[in-house]
Each structure stands twice: as structure tokens, then as C-alpha cells.
Amino acid sequence: MPSGRHFLQIPGPSNVPDRILRAMDRAVTDHRGPNFAEIGGKALEGMREIFGTRERVVIYPASGTGAWEAALANTMSPGDRVLMYETGHFAALWARLAGKLGLDAQVIKGDWRSGADAAAIGAALSEDRSGRIKAVCVVHNETSTGAVSDIAAVRAAMDAAGHPALLMVDTISSLASVPYAHDEWGVDVSISGSQKGLMLPPGLSFNAISKKAEAAAGSAALPRSYWDWEEMKGPNETGYFPYTPATNLLYALNEAIDMLREEGLEAVFARHRRHAAATRAAVEAWGLEVLCAVPADRSPVLTAVMMPQGQSADDFRAVTLKHYDMSLGNGLSKVADRVFRIGHLGDFNDLMLCGTLAGVEMGLRDAGVRHRPGGLAAAMDMLAPARRQAAEGRPEEHTEVQAAQ
Numbered sequence: 001m002p003s004g005r006h007f008l009q010i011p012g013p014s015n016v017p018d019r020i021l022r023a024m025d026r027a028v029t030d031h032r033g034p035n036f037a038e039i040g041g042k043a044l045e046g047m048r049e050i051f052g053t054r055e056r057v058v059i060y061p062a063s064g065t066g067a068w069e070a071a072l073a074n075t076m077s078p079g080d081r082v083l084m085y086e087t088g089h090f091a092a093l094w095a096r097l098a099g100k101l102g103l104d105a106q107v108i109k110g111d112w113r114s115g116a117d118a119a120a121i122g123a124a125l126s127e128d129r130s131g132r133i134k135a136v137c138v139v140h141n142e143t144s145t146g147a148v149s150d151i152a153a154v155r156a157a158m159d160a161a162g163h164p165a166l167l168m169v170d171t172i173s174s175l176a177s178v179p180y181a182h183d184e185w186g187v188d189v190s191i192s193g194s195q196k197g198l199m200l201p202p203g204l205s206f207n208a209i210s211k212k213a214e215a216a217a218g219s220a221a222l223p224r225s226y227w228d229w230e231e232m233k234g235p236n237e238t239g240y241f242p243y244t245p246a247t248n249l250l251y252a253l254n255e256a257i258d259m260l261r262e263e264g265l266e267a268v269f270a271r272h273r274r275h276a277a278a279t280r281a282a283v284e285a286w287g288l289e290v291l292c293a294v295p296a297d298r299s300p301v302l303t304a305v306m307m308p309q310g311q312s313a314d315d316f317r318a319v320t321l322k323h324y325d326m327s328l329g330n331g332l333s334k335v336a337d338r339v340f341r342i343g344h345l346g347d348f349n350d351l352m353l354c355g356t357l358a359g360v361e362m363g364l365r366d367a368g369v370r371h372r373p374g375g376l377a378a379a380m381d382m383l384a385p386a387r388r389q390a391a392e393g394r395p396e397e398h399t400e401v402q403a404a405q
Contacts, residue, residue: 112334196346301344
């Protein structure tokens with residue numbers, strides 16, 4: 001085994017901080033005992049704050065895929081049409097899941113190099129004069145491409161079209177890393193998972209639910225049992241769950257919420273923007289290209305980097321793992337072996353970013369990837385003034401994604 005600590009720089013699961021590991025490291029509690037209500041209630045209330053909602057939040061012992069299914073199963077009926085914008089691999093997977101549930105997934109094809117086009121969504125809704133579309137589904141942060149979608153703009157386009165469809169948003173890789181406002185943006189169902197910005201291991205997933213979505217659930221006819229929001233309602237009101245929850249992950253979730261409150265969500269978001277901008281500076285200095293071609297859409301969570309023509313991203317990743325014990329994200333489906341992804345999210349600081357970028361630069365050299373040296377230096381040059389500005393409470397100058405927020 002190599003010495004030192006493994007660098008896990010995929011775009012999730014993200015690094016789990018020691019405080020959260022220690023919070024999980026305790027005896028399993030009685031999930032029906034009198035003391036559990038405080039644990040469950042704190043988690044449910046804390047997640048309302050993280051989502052930016054005063055409405056219900058449901059917590060499942062599941063991956064984000066389960067929360068996708070829960071959102072659709074609770075609100076849709078067989079044959080309902082859902083409008084889905086394909087920003088990348090995960091948006092495509094969500095559309096495939098909808099089809100498996102017996103829904104009619106109408107997919108707007110994207111170029112995998114930008115966020116969702118709100119105008120295209122609005123146009124599709126305007127053409128739906130019969131009202132067949134029952135929901136619009138958008139991935140906020142597309143982890144396969146490193147592109148963020150402007151959810152407020154999507155809601156504005158839906159309102160301009162005067163269409164009654166529900167708005168469902170996947171925040172699996174954006175929640176607690178990118179500004180998000182469930183209530184303010186008029187989202188009906190927000191979907192997330194524990195293993196990204198929340199800094200937990202995989203195993204928890206979430207739905208934040210508007211009153212409009214709850215009303216839709218009353219007449220929806222897709223079969224549901226495990227995912228049923230109504231089954232959760234009574235027990236959740238007193239901090240309990242209708243079936244065995246992931247008790248130790250709830251300890252971890254409460255610790256994560258405390259950590260996010262201590263740093264302050266605005267400071268968390270600014271830190272992610274700073275690291276994203278420094279990473280992009282490194283990529284530019286290397287002479288490589290960021291997959292997301294629209295600067296305003298570039299993600300604070302990760303950067304997907306295109307390989308030079310004819311060179312293998314997977315070979316480069318294998319060399320970097322072998323020599324420097326660092327895992328980087330692979331390209332998925334349409335961009336398989338053509339990109340690698342640098343995760344810069346969650347429990348992460350400037351020095352960890354510099355170590356990551358040093359590992360990437362050494363891996364590029366060892367794998368024989370065509371590039372210019374100096375990426376790490378470019379990132380360091382950007383980090384220093386940005387950190388001074390943050391410490392002094394001055395606005396950031398290097399926030400290329402700010403326009404998308």
C-alpha cells in the first residue's frame with residue numbers, strides 16, 4: 001500500500017471530514033426509542049434550511065436514484081408526459097428511469113457543454129396546448145459535464161408560458177455547494193443525496209416538497225410503497241420514520257448541518273467558486289479545454305477537462321492513480337475516455353486544491369499528455385488575492401459562475 005492519504009478527487013462521493021466520521025462512530029440507537037425524536041427532528045429541520053424551504057423534507061435510506069424515483073412516483077400517473085432537458089449523462093439516466101416507470105419522457109437534447117436552455121423549455125411548454133406535460137425535470141449541476149443550469153430562469157420560462165407543470169430539480173451534486181432556493185425559485189420537488197456537498201458517505205437521499213407537489217400526490221396513480229410521502233408524514237412530524245432509517249448516517253447528517261452553519265452557507269458557496277476559478281486557471285495554463293463551453297454555466301463543484309485529440313483520459317487517470325494515489329472522475333457515456341473530471345467540493349481547502357492540481361500536472365507529464373507546464377502556479381496566483389478578498393469581506397473578482405447563480 002502507498003504511504004500517505006489517498007486523494008479522492010472525483011466529483012462525489014466527496015471526502016468525509018473527521019468530525020463526521022467521529023459522529024457516525026457510535027453505537028446504533030433505538031430508532032423507536034424516546035431519544036431518537038431529537039435526532040430525526042433535527043435532521044429534518046436542518047435540511048429545510050439547506051434546501052431553502054419552509055415546506056416538508058423527506059429523508060430516505062437510499063441513493064440519489066431513489067430520490068429521483070420518489071419524486072416521480074409520488075406525483076405522476078401512468079402515461080404522464082415529463083419534459084426533461086438532457087444536460088449530460090445523469091439527466092439522460094433520469095429520463096430513462098422515467099420511461100421505466102411507465103412515463104412518457106419528452107427529452108430536449110442538449111450539447112453536453114452547457115446548462116439547460118430555459119427558452120427551449122418555455123417553447124416546449126407553449127406548444128403543449130393540451131397540457132400533457134405534467135412535470136419539467138432539470139438537473140441543477142450536471143456532474144458528468146461540469147455545467148450548472150439556471151433554475152430561476154427555468155421557473156420564469158414556465159411562468160411566462162402559463163403552464164401548470166410541476167418543476168422538479170436534481171440538486172444531488174449542487175446542494176450545499178452551489179446557491180439553491182427551493183421556495184424562492186418555485187421548485188415543486190427538489191432531489192438530493194448525502195455524498196456530495198453534504199460531505200457524508202452515500203446512503204441518504206432527500207425530497208423537498210412544495211404544497212403543489214403534495215396536492216398532486218393525492219391524485220397520482222403510479223404505484224408506490226417504500227417511496228410514499230404520505231407514509232412518511234405522520235412519523236416525521238414527531239421526528240420518527242415509518243421504517244428503519246439509516247440511524248448512524250443521521251448522526252452524521254446533523255454534524256454536517258452544524259459544520260455548514262458554522263462556516264456559513266454564503267462562505268461555503270464563495271469557497272467553492274474560488275476553487276473552481278483557480279482550477280479553471282490551471283486548465284487554461286495547461287493549454288487544455290474545459291468541457292463546459294459557457295463560462296457562466298461552469299460548475300463550482302467540479303471541472304470536466306477535455307483531452308487533446310487522440311489521447312486517452314482513462315490512460316491518464318490510471319497513470320495518476322498508480323503514481324500519485326489520486327482518483328479523478330472518468331468521462332461518462334458520450335464523453336467516455338475523452339474527459340477527466342476534477343472534483344473540488346465538500347470538505348476542501350486551498351492546500352488540498354493545490355495538492356490536487358499538482359497531482360494532475362505530474363500525471364499529465366508522466367502520461368505523456370500534450371500540455372504546457374505552469375497550471376499549479378496559475379492556480380496559486382489566483383487563490384492568493386481571492387483569499388485576501390474573502391478575508392477582508394470584499395466581493396470576489398474571479399467568479400465566472402456567479403452570473404448563473
